[in-house]
Amino acid sequence: MKELELIKRKAVQIFSVEELEEKIKSGKKLKIKLGADPSRPDLHLGHTVVLRVLKHFQDMGHEVVFVIGDFTAMIGDPSGKSKTRPALTFEDTRRAGETYFKQVTKILDPAKTTITYNSEWLGKMNFKDIIDLTSKYTVARILERDDFKNRYENNLPLSMHELLYPLMQGYDSVALNADIEIGGTDQTFNLLVGRELQKDYGQERQVVLTFPLLVGLDGKEKMSKSLDNYIGIDEAPEIMYEKAMKIPDNCLLEYFKLTTDIELEDAKKWIEEDVVLAHRKYAEEIIKMYHGEDKIEEAELRYKQVAKGKIPNNIQEINISNEEKEISICDLLVKVKFAPSKSEAKRMVQGKGVKINGNVVENLSEIITLEEPITLQFGKNKFLKIV
Amino acid sequence: MKELELIKRKAVQIFSVEELEEKIKSGKKLKIKLGADPSRPDLHLGHTVVLRVLKHFQDMGHEVVFVIGDFTAMIGDPSGKSKTRPALTFEDTRRAGETYFKQVTKILDPAKTTITYNSEWLGKMNFKDIIDLTSKYTVARILERDDFKNRYENNLPLSMHELLYPLMQGYDSVALNADIEIGGTDQTFNLLVGRELQKDYGQERQVVLTFPLLVGLDGKEKMSKSLDNYIGIDEAPEIMYEKAMKIPDNCLLEYFKLTTDIELEDAKKWIEEDVVLAHRKYAEEIIKMYHGEDKIEEAELRYKQVAKGKIPNNIQEINISNEEKEISICDLLVKVKFAPSKSEAKRMVQGKGVKINGNVVENLSEIITLEEPITLQFGKNKFLKIV
Structure with a gap:
């Protein structure tokens, strides 16, 4: 069973290995539970760590059940203190659930995936x-x-x-009669509550498997959208490629281990021999996984051009010329949404980060003529052709 | 307002005196809450401490609302550990509520008393x-x-x-929008939870008054039926009289203070001058309160006869002579229910506590002839005429 080995190699803790092996051996179709928050359905590689474990279970014939925590989300924060987490409506949570299903089935088999x-x-x-x-x-526990x-x-x-929240989450396992629950290491306590409650409710205890939290591109914090240290699974191949090249060297093996099925021995060898090449292999692997093998070459080419400071061949076009013939550089940056405000646009120009047709714009009040197509560039990797 | 002074003299703590006076002054008809356990409706003098406070409030025109804690009683002990408190049925709790109403209205005005x-x-x-x-x-609180x-x-x-129980009890005050809640000092914490919760639910906070727990006839433990250190308000006048005479000298002032309206200065003087006479005055007062003034004389007479070792005039009769003409003393004690078992009956005889017609029974196997009426006595105060 290759899948079981892949699962075990990634897991941090298993409660318990014996019970896991017994359940697998029983031949029964197992119910694998994963809890999900209804408020943030944008998946990045950090999420895929556990999703890919679920996929391994599906490949062994088992059923995946997501539990969307809509109940507490609809209650919101009863203290009213947290303005960042307003209560969601029933419709909000259902929409989130549908988006979630669409996203996770990029990795999972929809026929073996249920949302509850x-x-x-x-x-x-x-x-x-509730009593x-x-x-x-006990309070102590x-x-x-x-x-x-x-x-x-x-x-x-406090x-x-x-x-009550860990008990509610634990009760989800009772309600589902889950066989296995998986989650990040930050969920260990809550997952074990479910395991213990099942026993109290006369059920067979779920096996609990915990997995590492993938570190972000900063090499420090857990990968998350809000910290902007993520690689989204929906991002364009060239963005994926570029971001993959930025993974800190000392984190790369962990990325291979947790987010791909590449043999660890191979990954280790690549990293030892040529860490840049190893990054490329990683980039190729994730593009293959989320966009298909045919997208690799183009992404690679584009990445190389950008890395050399060249303007890539295939960039997005926008047509604003029928509106205005002449525009100041700062107004242009705001108009095409490179800058959120004029003051921010000024800072971008002053920082020498803005180029027109490959030439740095030196003058804050430079007027751009829009009769011919021009290529606007900010930083190394943000391009727009204005036609 | 004599009543308010009586209430204040008995109270241990008032949260707060200012708020109490304000509410009274407002002229509003106040809702006075008292929580009650549905499982033990037999009232003794210990219970009357708070009941009489409620009566004072009624005399000032206010309304008393009892909250029978049937909800938790019907749940019972969810851990199943406590066999002494089995879950009650809906009917059990309603019966308890009705008995409770009957008992408390011996002290309270039924027209101003509601059971919820x-x-x-x-x-x-x-x-x-519940969230x-x-x-x-907070957990800390x-x-x-x-x-x-x-x-x-x-x-x-734990x-x-x-x-959750203190919060449930506290929520009762919110549900009732109680103005005042009273209870024993052992309830202080729970009563204050109600007061705080009302504020959180946007209500005016209830005033909380706590009262001492009446010490039992042993002078040590809180008065309770299970410790057999109580004076029940349903007990016969002569029993009340006898029990009152047993109140420890150093507790008598507290009994006057908490269970009667006698002026404290008078009670103090009586106790200082002649503590036995003071006990008699206390006995007379409670007989007057619970049986009427006309029952005092007889109870006193009977008590005096018993105290002198005489057989009182008016004792209970039982007819067993048509069944048997002769019976051993131990069998007789069991038959008339003086002893729960024959071995216990033996101990009673061996302890020289059993008399027939005033004479101690010395012989364990003595045969009693039942042709003539006889008077059976155990200890100082247990008599039965067998005819």
């Missing part, structure tokens, strides 16, 4: 059900969760309702 | 409502409750659901 929403069972629970649920867990413990011990506010 | 059941609102709450409720309280704190800090089991 935890409001389906949590929304039906009454106070008695039953909470009676199965909940407060073992690092963030709870730290906040409690340092007298930082509201009672927050303690 | 907290399942009426708690039973309707869903998970979202809202629990979001209003809940764990300030002494018993929670001790158990948590000493690694004794289940999550237990933390």
